[in-house]
Amino acid sequence: MNETYLVEETDQSKRIDKLLSDVIEDASRSQIQGWLKEDYVLVNGKAVKSNYKVQAGDEINWTIPETKPLELEPENIALEIVYEDSDVIVVNKPSGMVVHPAAGHEDGTLVNALLYHCNDLSGINGVERPGIVHRIDKDTSGLLMVAKNDKAHESLVKQLMDKTVERKYLAIVHGTIPHEYGTIEAPIGRDPKDRQRMAVVDSGRDAVTHFQVLEQFEDFSFVECKLETGRTHQIRVHMRYIHHPLAGDPKYGPRKTLELDGQALHAKSIGFEHPRSGEWLKFEVDPPEEFTETLEYLRSKS
Numbered sequence: 001m002n003e004t005y006l007v008e009e010t011d012q013s014k015r016i017d018k019l020l021s022d023v024i025e026d027a028s029r030s031q032i033q034g035w036l037k038e039d040y041v042l043v044n045g046k047a048v049k050s051n052y053k054v055q056a057g058d059e060i061n062w063t064i065p066e067t068k069p070l071e072l073e074p075e076n077i078a079l080e081i082v083y084e085d086s087d088v089i090v091v092n093k094p095s096g097m098v099v100h101p102a103a104g105h106e107d108g109t110l111v112n113a114l115l116y117h118c119n120d121l122s123g124i125n126g127v128e129r130p131g132i133v134h135r136i137d138k139d140t141s142g143l144l145m146v147a148k149n150d151k152a153h154e155s156l157v158k159q160l161m162d163k164t165v166e167r168k169y170l171a172i173v174h175g176t177i178p179h180e181y182g183t184i185e186a187p188i189g190r191d192p193k194d195r196q197r198m199a200v201v202d203s204g205r206d207a208v209t210h211f212q213v214l215e216q217f218e219d220f221s222f223v224e225c226k227l228e229t230g231r232t233h234q235i236r237v238h239m240r241y242i243h244h245p246l247a248g249d250p251k252y253g254p255r256k257t258l259e260l261d262g263q264a265l266h267a268k269s270i271g272f273e274h275p276r277s278g279e280w281l282k283f284e285v286d287p288p289e290e291f292t293e294t295l296e297y298l299r300s301k302s
Contacts, residue, residue: 007058016043016060017050021195024062028196040065072101072130074116075108081117082283087152087276088145089114089131092285095141095262100129114146121146122153133157134230139262141288142169143270155275160230166271167227169235170214170287172264172294173244174254177213177221184209184238188231197251198233200241207231209238217298220247220258224268236263247294258294266291 005023017036021029032041032050039047041062043054054060080092093099093110100111114121114131121131124147131146133156147153159165189204191197198204208228215222221244225235236252239245245253248260258264271282286292 002061002063005060005062007054007056007060009056011054012056013053015050016041016048016052016054019054020060020062024064027064030196035062035065038065072115073107073112074119075112076116077108077113079110079113079117082143082285083281087148088156088274088281089118089148090143090145090270090281090283093136093141093144093267095139095288095290098138099135099144100132110144118148120148122148122150124150124153124157134160136267137233137236137263137265140169140265140267141291142267143283143285144267145270145272147275152275156272159272163228164273166269166282167230167267168269169225169227170266170268170291171223171225171235171239172247172258172291172298173221173223173239174247174257175219175221175244176216177211177223177244180213182211182242184211184242186238186241188234188237198231198237200237205229205231207234207238209235211239215295215299217302220298222295222298235265258297260290260294264291264294 011019017029017032020032021027035041036050041060043052043058043060081089082092083090098109101109111130111132123130131148133145133147133153136142136144145156147156185208186200187202187204188198188207189201191199206229210226210228212224213221214224227234236246236249240252246263246265247253247258249263266287269282269284271280274281
């Protein structure tokens with residue numbers, strides 16, 4: 001598909017990768033940077049770099065390349081299986097692992113590891129996301145439930161939609177929260193100023209996060225968050241919204257923060273009804289070493 005955009009006065013001096021991420025629906029800035037490198041984007045008939053500052057009257061022409069189908073390969077990656085039967089797997093995902101393959105993360109994902117571990121995952125989400133019912137972010141650690149067949153998948157998704165799945169997270173956030181409990185009820189959607197981020201916007205989908213302050217430090221708080229809904233980056237967006245962004249969050253947090261490999265967020269527990277037996281199952285795991293060491297450091301400074 002070939003498209004053309006004529007740069008207007010209001011676009012003057014914008015970086016071309018930023019401008020096109022606003023213009024092209026469902027294209028991320030990193031994707032566009034890749035297209036620029038491969039000369040899929042031309043300005044006035046010439047190739048330019050991602051940092052090119054557009055000028056009024058520039059004619060930008062781009063061709064969206066055909067996406068190559070992902071070929072999923074089982075990979076012998078260590079998994080911490082918390083629970084498994086013929087219907088469900090509950091896994092403790094480490095921080096730094098992507099849940100399923102996508103552009104830029106074709107291998108080394110949780111799905112690649114699961115395919116090596118077992119070949120009976122549900123197919124409802126297609127070949128790229130077998131068994132995946134819900135996700136947690138790459139740098140978030142903790143519990144994730146996976147469906148091993150379509151019937152289990154449908155049951156778990158329905159429970160998520162009915163808000164009966166219990167999900168609790170631990171987080172370290174900036175600032176001292178002045179009250180012990182709170183509920184954030186604010187709709188979340190794509191950030192109109194940055195398509196790679198989510199934000200609280202009037203046009204967003206309903207989102208509710210409950211939190212409890214577990215511990216206070218000089219400039220940080222240790223909190224437990226309970227999800228009522230499961231929007232993309234929900235806890236990260238909601239805590240930023242109330243001016244207490246997560247420590248170490250490269251997307252939603254301040255630059256001056258604790259030295260962490262990503263946001264201090266851990267999916268501590270998950271509870272759900274077994275899709276076959278109807279039995280209530282609940283699992284809980286401790287946060288990883290980096291998280292607990294950060295807590296100890298904050299305690300020592302207080």
